[in-house]
Amino acid sequence: xxxxxxxxxxxxxxxxxxxxxxIIGLGEADMVEAPNGREALNRLKEEPTDLLxxxxxxxxxxxxxxLKWVKGSPRLTDLPVVIVTSAGNPAKEVELTTxxxxxxxxxxxxxxxxLKTLEPLMQ
Amino acid sequence: MMADRxxxxxxxxxxxxLENMAxxxxxxVQADTEVPTSDNGMMARMLVLEPFQGEVQLAATTALLxxxxxxxxxxxxxxxVEAMLSDMLGELLNTIGGRLLTExxxxxQSYRLGLPEVGWDLPDCSEGQxxxxxxxIEDQGLVLxxxxxGFFAG
Numbered sequence: 001x002x003x004x005x006x007x008x009x010x011x012x013x014x015x016x017x018x019x020x021x022x023i024i025g026l027g028e029a030d031m032v033e034a035p036n037g038r039e040a041l042n043r044l045k046e047e048p049t050d051l052l053x054x055x056x057x058x059x060x061x062x063x064x065x066x067l068k069w070v071k072g073s074p075r076l077t078d079l080p081v082v083i084v085t086s087a088g089n090p091a092k093e094v095e096l097t098t099x100x101x102x103x104x105x106x107x108x109x110x111x112x113x114x115l116k117t118l119e120p121l122m123q
Numbered sequence: 124m125m126a127d128r129x130x131x132x133x134x135x136x137x138x139x140x141l142e143n144m145a146x147x148x149x150x151x152v153q154a155d156t157e158v159p160t161s162d163n164g165m166m167a168r169m170l171v172l173e174p175f176q177g178e179v180q181l182a183a184t185t186a187l188l189x190x191x192x193x194x195x196x197x198x199x200x201x202x203x204v205e206a207m208l209s210d211m212l213g214e215l216l217n218t219i220g221g222r223l224l225t226e227x228x229x230x231x232q233s234y235r236l237g238l239p240e241v242g243w244d245l246p247d248c249s250e251g252q253x254x255x256x257x258x259x260i261e262d263q264g265l266v267l268x269x270x271x272x273g274f275f276a277g
Contacts, residue, residue: 009238010210010213010214010217011207011210012144012192012195012196012207012210012211012213012214013214013217013218015195015196016144016195016214019195057217057236057238059238085221086217086218086220086221086222086236087221087234087235087236088221088225089225089228089230089231089232089233089234090230090231091231091232091233092233106221106222106225107140107217107218107221107222108139108140108143108144108218108222109143110143
């Protein structure tokens with residue numbers, strides 16, 4: 001993967017995700033951070049991106065709205081979107097995967113969970 | 124029975140969060156543990172919006188938050204500014220609160236949380252029963268409070 005966009009309103013959460021991505025061998029990728037969905041969308045439009053990792057609860061534009069925009073955009077629709085959230089549950093997971101999320105992970109994430117999730121995309 | 128389960132879920136939510144984020148272990152509070160106050164610590168609150176109205180509060184000493192930041196961000200202590208402390212506490216609360224509700228509510232039950240707000244002087248929105256858990260992480264105190272009858276129903 002060459003470019004990964006990480007969206008979360010918490011700098012701490014973005015750092016935790018970045019660290020996990022580095023640990024699982026994606027440290028070479030250009031990791032672009034965004035504090036909300038709107039900013040993430042702008043970053044996604046700048047350059048081709050291989051993965052979007054986003055939180056759900058964010059100000060300005062939340063993760064679910066961001067996911068809908070991505071899946072509704074002909075240019076971005078194939079982009080794998082991993083939701084990392086503290087507000088996940090089976091019902092929400094079904095809803096998000098129906099919209100097009102590649103995976104929904106509960107915080108706190110671990111490198112092992114992330115690796116298992118991203119393995120199909122890394123091959 | 125319900126209190127036992129809540130104890131277990133609270134302990135687990137805090138332990139998993141601190142372990143995954145900062146490789147830290149929690150322990151029961153000791154007599155000499157530094158307890159967070161408005162002088163030596165910070166407090167964050169987050170509303171539970173659904174399926175019941177409640178609030179999750181987390182208070183921690185700034186010394187503990189600095190330690191966690193040092194691990195997560197690999198920042199030297201002297202480079203840590205107040206915004207980072209607030210952000211760390213908010214993210215800890217967000218993660219612990221979500222984990223706690225995921226484990227505590229029935230699997231098919233959805234829930235909705237507000238955004239964390241940091242500050243000692245925030246208005247207290249919670250009503251009904253409340254309970255606090257005092258824990259220790261590396262000699263520093265952490266207090267989690269749950270407020271709202273929904274946490275204690277059943």
